Amino acid sequence: MFNKILIANRGEIALRIIRTCREMGIKTVSVYSTADKDSLHVRFADESVCIGPPSSTESYLNIPRIMAAVEITNADAIHPGYGFLAENIEFAKICEQYGVKFIGPTSKQMAKMGDKISAKATMIKAGVPVVPGSEGLLKSVKQGKKLAKEIGYPVILKATAGGGGKGMRIIWKDDEFQHAWDSARQESKAAFGNDGMYIEKFVEDPRHIEIQILGDQYGNVCHLSERDCSIQRRHQKLVEESPSPFMTDELRKKMGAAAKAAAKSINYEGAGTVEFLVDKHRNFYFMEMNTRIQVEHPVTEEVIDYDLIKEQIKAAAGIPISGEDYFPQMHAIECRINAEDIYNDFRPSPGTIQFLHLPKGHGIRVDTAAYSGYTISPYYDSMIAKLICRARTREECIQKLQRALDEFFIEGIHTTIPFHKALLKNEDFRSGNFNTGFMDTFEMPKKTLT
Numbered sequence: 001m002f003n004k005i006l007i008a009n010r011g012e013i014a015l016r017i018i019r020t021c022r023e024m025g026i027k028t029v030s031v032y033s034t035a036d037k038d039s040l041h042v043r044f045a046d047e048s049v050c051i052g053p054p055s056s057t058e059s060y061l062n063i064p065r066i067m068a069a070v071e072i073t074n075a076d077a078i079h080p081g082y083g084f085l086a087e088n089i090e091f092a093k094i095c096e097q098y099g100v101k102f103i104g105p106t107s108k109q110m111a112k113m114g115d116k117i118s119a120k121a122t123m124i125k126a127g128v129p130v131v132p133g134s135e136g137l138l139k140s141v142k143q144g145k146k147l148a149k150e151i152g153y154p155v156i157l158k159a160t161a162g163g164g165g166k167g168m169r170i171i172w173k174d175d176e177f178q179h180a181w182d183s184a185r186q187e188s189k190a191a192f193g194n195d196g197m198y199i200e201k202f203v204e205d206p207r208h209i210e211i212q213i214l215g216d217q218y219g220n221v222c223h224l225s226e227r228d229c230s231i232q233r234r235h236q237k238l239v240e241e242s243p244s245p246f247m248t249d250e251l252r253k254k255m256g257a258a259a260k261a262a263a264k265s266i267n268y269e270g271a272g273t274v275e276f277l278v279d280k281h282r283n284f285y286f287m288e289m290n291t292r293i294q295v296e297h298p299v300t301e302e303v304i305d306y307d308l309i310k311e312q313i314k315a316a317a318g319i320p321i322s323g324e325d326y327f328p329q330m331h332a333i334e335c336r337i338n339a340e341d342i343y344n345d346f347r348p349s350p351g352t353i354q355f356l357h358l359p360k361g362h363g364i365r366v367d368t369a370a371y372s373g374y375t376i377s378p379y380y381d382s383m384i385a386k387l388i389c390r391a392r393t394r395e396e397c398i399q400k401l402q403r404a405l406d407e408f409f410i411e412g413i414h415t416t417i418p419f420h421k422a423l424l425k426n427e428d429f430r431s432g433n434f435n436t437g438f439m440d441t442f443e444m445p446k447k448t449l450t
């Protein structure tokens with residue numbers, strides 16, 4: 001087992017990793033920017049190293065400075081958390097060369113899923129269902145139009161380097177193709193430095209359902225069931241839950257098997273997530289694989305009663321898994337509490353939390369690094385807490401979330417709490433009748449006092 005893990009991250013996930021390390025008797029090193037000098041991840045780690053000014057590129061994304069922190073603290077592993085360097089192939093490669101264990105897949109495994117077109121080709125070979133579309137890069141508008149006609153409109157144009165909906169265009173008819181092509185290529189060139197494009201049949205009103213998987217270094221893979229992440233806005237998840245209200249035992253078996261086949265085909269080690277689009281007929285299609293621990297991992301932890309960070313660390317240390325799958329025993333829902341003004345287009349609302357009161361009690365978990373007096377910096381993302389409730393049924397879970405939100409007080413900044421309260425009253429949400437288009441028509445609550 002590792003002696004000392006350096007956590008190349010900040011905020012709630014850094015704290016989350018420190019907690020598991022302490023339980024496992026592993027020493028921890030935090031790195032931090034000057035903006036985070038008073039953060040809990042700095043206080044709770046055994047050692048901490050300042051790696052630069054607030055700007056991410058000069059601190060949490062700065063590989064030489066992080067490797068210098070590894071050097072001076074003699075850490076033998078790095079946990080990247082999510083975001084920042086978690087899916088950076090170059091960083092994983094440098095860790096390998098340097099002889100410090102990157103807690104996650106190898107750079108080679110990561111690279112196989114990094115580029116969308118090659119990931120899709122790998123999935124076809126593994127027998128995982130993918131959306132019908134172009135095989136490989138599109139070479140021209142002419143070729144694209146010809147393929148689109150064969151597949152049938154509407155189609156969706158995607159960037160091979162894409163993510164978060166960038167460089168993506170829905171095309172409804174032939175004469176929209178040229179414009180979509182030009183603008184999507186320009187956008188993805190600017191965002192990723194790569195303008196490779198492909199097309200797929202556009203799946204209308206899909207659900208976003210992802211399967212958590214875990215692999216060891218000996219080719220064993222298990223799945224840990226699904227999370228439904230259909231409640232999103234501009235590709236930002238707002239709420240995640242497990243089990244999915246749309247899931248059946250049969251579909252879970254099929255999607256679980258497909259996710260395992262996906263992971264096995266690239267010899268995947270560590271925790272990962274296979275994302276699928278699921279249409280109204282319960283056809284499912286591989287979308288992409290996330291080669292990291294995700295923000296919403298607690299939902300899975302709560303329903304199967306398992307510490308995913310601990311399993312990630314064990315897998316990275318070379319401990320084998322049994323390969324047995326896990327199924328939800330409870331229902332869990334996570335609400336992301338962001339410092340955003342929901343009455344102004346979810347605009348970020350950084351600032352100082354004047355007063356913080358967290359909900360407590362049976363079945364309630366709050367993952368956060370915030371405290372009364374904590375200042376949310378404009379340099380990083382706006383998530384300040386994750387409220388996760390667990391109960392035997394979805395109905396009880398929603399009741400518990402409502403009670404918890406009613407005793408959640410954050411003063412001094414705007415938060416997404418009023419949105420979550422309104423969502424939980426929505427009949428379509430309550431009945432499980434939602435897909436990724438839900439937020440396009442959801443009516444925001446009226447602004448009230450208190």
Ligand code: MV4
Nearest residue numbers: 131156163164165200201202203204208232436
């Ligand atoms: C799609 C799709 C419909 N059909 N692909 C959005 C992010 C990117 N990773 C893939 N995305 C989509 N791909 C086909 N063939 C619809 C989306 C999509 C979406 C997917 C998951 C969650 C939210 C979404 C919101 C809009 C579009």
